[in-house]
Amino acid sequence: MxxxxxxxxxxxxxxxxxxxxxxxxxxxxxxxxxxxxxxxxxxxxxxxxxxxxxxxxxxxxxxxxxxxxxxxxxxxxxxxxxxxxxxxxxxxxxxxxxxxxxPVYEDDDHPVLSSIADTTDVSERALQGEQQRIVADALQQLPNEQRQAIELAYFGGLTQQEIATRLGNPLGTIKTRMRLGLQKLRGILQDQGLVD
Amino acid sequence: MKTHSEHEHIEELIEGYALDALEPEERSLVDQHTSSCSPCRKQLRVTEETVHMLGFVAAPITPPVRCKLKVLEKIEREQFLHTPTRRSRTATPFSTWATVAALVLFMATGMWGVSLQRQMSRMSTDMTRARNEIAELEGMLAEVQEIRALKGEGQSQYAVANTFMKPGSNKALLVIRNLPPLSAGQTYKVWVAREGMEEGLTTFNPPPADDTIQVAIEPREPMDHYKWIMVTIENTQSADHPSQQQALFGDL
The missing domain is CATH 1.10.1740.10 (RNA polymerase sigma factor, region 2, helix turn helix motif)
Incomplete structure (x- = not known):
C-alpha cells in the first residue's frame, strides 16, 4: 500500500x-x-x-x-x-x-462521513487534506457495524453501554466491534505511515 | 504482579478507554492498572494515537476571525498579568531610569557632592511616585471588565494592541506589541475620539528591542463615552489633531 x-x-x-x-x-x-x-x-x-x-x-x-x-x-x-x-x-x-x-446512523440516507461545506484554503493545508483523506478512507474500509460503534463513541460521546442500548446489541458485541475496528484502523494507518 | 486474567480484562477495555466510552468504574480500573503496568500503558498510548487521528475525519471548516482574536486577547492578558517585569514598563511621563542616569552623570562630573542630598531626595520622591503608579495600575487591572482590540495599519500593520478598560472609568491601559521604531523627531500619540471631537492623550516611543509596551491613559471622560481609540505617528508632541499617519485603530 x-x-x-x-x-x-x-x-x-x-x-x-x-x-x-x-x-x-x-x-x-x-x-x-x-x-x-x-x-x-x-x-x-x-x-x-x-x-x-x-x-x-x-x-x-x-x-x-x-x-x-x-x-x-x-x-x-x-x-x-x-x-x-x-x-x-x-x-x-x-x-x-x-x-x-x-445521530450519525439514524438512517441509510445519511452517509457515514457526511461533511459540512469546506471553506478552507486547501492549498495551505495540503498535508492535512491528505491525512484527512487517508483517515476517512481507512474508516470506510471498516465493516459498517465496527465503524458505527467507533463513530457513535468518538463523535457522539456515547459510552459502550449507551451504544449497546441504542443499537439493541449486547454490550459484549459493542466492545468487540470497537476493539476489532480500532485494531484494523490502526493497521491501515500504520501501513500509511500515519501512526507508529 | 499483574495476573494474566487482569491483563486480559484490561486489554478488553483499552479501546473503550481510548474512545472515552467506558463507564467510570471501568475507567478507574484501567487507570489503576496502567499506572503500574508498562506494556498496557504502551498499548493504551498507541491506541489513543489511533483514536486521535479520527480528528482528521471531520471536514475542516474555517472558524470566524473572532475566535482567533479572543484566544490571542486571552493570552495577551494572561501574559501581561503574570509578567511583573513587563508590567512595570509603563509609558508614564517620568522615568526612574532617567533619575539613575542623572545621578551617574553628576557623579562623573564631580558635582555629586554638592547635589547628592537634593538628588537623593528627588529620587526618593520619584520612587514613591513609581510605586504608587504601579499600585494604581495593578488596582485598575483587577477591575478590568472590557477589552477592546486595535489593529495595526500602514507601516504598523503587524502591530496589535488591546485596551483594558472598565466602563464608567476614565482610566485604561493600552497594551501594544510589535510597534515599529520611529524616525528621529517622531513620536506615537494616543487619541480617543467620537463624532466631532478628538482628544490627544499620552505620547510615547517604544523602547528598542522591546516588543511589548504598556501605556496608561486617562482621558477627561469615561472610556465608554468615546467611540474610537487610535495611535498616530506625530512630528510634534503637542499636535492638536491626529495626523493622517495612523499606526493603530480600534472601536471602543
Missing part, C-alpha cells in the same frame, strides 16, 4: 512551532492556530452540533494548547496531541450539556 506523501519540512515545522509555543512565542502559536483551527472547528462542530458552542470550543482548545505546550512530548507528533485535547474537551462539553448531536 502506498504511503502518504509526507512533507518533512511541514511535519518538522509543527514540532518546531509547538516548542516555540512552549517558550511563550505568540507568533508561533498564531501559525499553529492558522494551520489547525479549521480542523479543530470542523471536529467541534461535528461533535457538538452547534456553531456557537463550537466557536467557544475552538477558543478553549487553543487556550489549552497554549497552556499545555510545555508538557508536549517531543517524541510524539503534534496533530494527534492537539486532537486529543480537542476531543476530550468536546466530549466533556457534550456530556456536560447533556445534549447529543444528530
Amino acid at each position: 502506498a504511503q502518504v506523501q509526507q512533507r518533512p519540512e511541514e511535519a518538522t515545522s509543527d514540532q518546531q512551532l509547538i516548542e516555540r509555543v512552549a517558550r511563550q512565542d505568540r507568533q508561533a502559536f498564531e501559525q499553529l492556530y492558522d494551520r489547525y483551527a479549521a480542523a479543530v472547528f470542523g471536529l467541534a462542530l461535528r461533535t457538538l452540533g452547534d456553531r456557537q458552542i463550537a466557536e467557544e470550543a475552538v477558543q478553549e482548545i487553543f487556550w489549552r494548547v497554549w497552556q499545555r505546550a510545555a508538557s508536549f512530548d517531543r517524541s510524539r507528533t503534534f496533530a494527534p496531541w492537539l486532537f486529543g485535547i480537542a476531543h476530550n474537551y468536546c466530549i466533556d462539553e457534550l456530556r456536560r450539556r447533556r445534549a447529543r448531536p444528530q
Whole structure:
C-alpha cells in the first residue's frame, strides 16, 4: 500500500512551532492556530452540533494548547496531541450539556462521513487534506457495524453501554466491534505511515 | 504482579478507554492498572494515537476571525498579568531610569557632592511616585471588565494592541506589541475620539528591542463615552489633531 506523501519540512515545522509555543512565542502559536483551527472547528462542530458552542470550543482548545505546550512530548507528533485535547474537551462539553448531536446512523440516507461545506484554503493545508483523506478512507474500509460503534463513541460521546442500548446489541458485541475496528484502523494507518 | 486474567480484562477495555466510552468504574480500573503496568500503558498510548487521528475525519471548516482574536486577547492578558517585569514598563511621563542616569552623570562630573542630598531626595520622591503608579495600575487591572482590540495599519500593520478598560472609568491601559521604531523627531500619540471631537492623550516611543509596551491613559471622560481609540505617528508632541499617519485603530 502506498504511503502518504509526507512533507518533512511541514511535519518538522509543527514540532518546531509547538516548542516555540512552549517558550511563550505568540507568533508561533498564531501559525499553529492558522494551520489547525479549521480542523479543530470542523471536529467541534461535528461533535457538538452547534456553531456557537463550537466557536467557544475552538477558543478553549487553543487556550489549552497554549497552556499545555510545555508538557508536549517531543517524541510524539503534534496533530494527534492537539486532537486529543480537542476531543476530550468536546466530549466533556457534550456530556456536560447533556445534549447529543444528530445521530450519525439514524438512517441509510445519511452517509457515514457526511461533511459540512469546506471553506478552507486547501492549498495551505495540503498535508492535512491528505491525512484527512487517508483517515476517512481507512474508516470506510471498516465493516459498517465496527465503524458505527467507533463513530457513535468518538463523535457522539456515547459510552459502550449507551451504544449497546441504542443499537439493541449486547454490550459484549459493542466492545468487540470497537476493539476489532480500532485494531484494523490502526493497521491501515500504520501501513500509511500515519501512526507508529 | 499483574495476573494474566487482569491483563486480559484490561486489554478488553483499552479501546473503550481510548474512545472515552467506558463507564467510570471501568475507567478507574484501567487507570489503576496502567499506572503500574508498562506494556498496557504502551498499548493504551498507541491506541489513543489511533483514536486521535479520527480528528482528521471531520471536514475542516474555517472558524470566524473572532475566535482567533479572543484566544490571542486571552493570552495577551494572561501574559501581561503574570509578567511583573513587563508590567512595570509603563509609558508614564517620568522615568526612574532617567533619575539613575542623572545621578551617574553628576557623579562623573564631580558635582555629586554638592547635589547628592537634593538628588537623593528627588529620587526618593520619584520612587514613591513609581510605586504608587504601579499600585494604581495593578488596582485598575483587577477591575478590568472590557477589552477592546486595535489593529495595526500602514507601516504598523503587524502591530496589535488591546485596551483594558472598565466602563464608567476614565482610566485604561493600552497594551501594544510589535510597534515599529520611529524616525528621529517622531513620536506615537494616543487619541480617543467620537463624532466631532478628538482628544490627544499620552505620547510615547517604544523602547528598542522591546516588543511589548504598556501605556496608561486617562482621558477627561469615561472610556465608554468615546467611540474610537487610535495611535498616530506625530512630528510634534503637542499636535492638536491626529495626523493622517495612523499606526493603530480600534472601536471602543
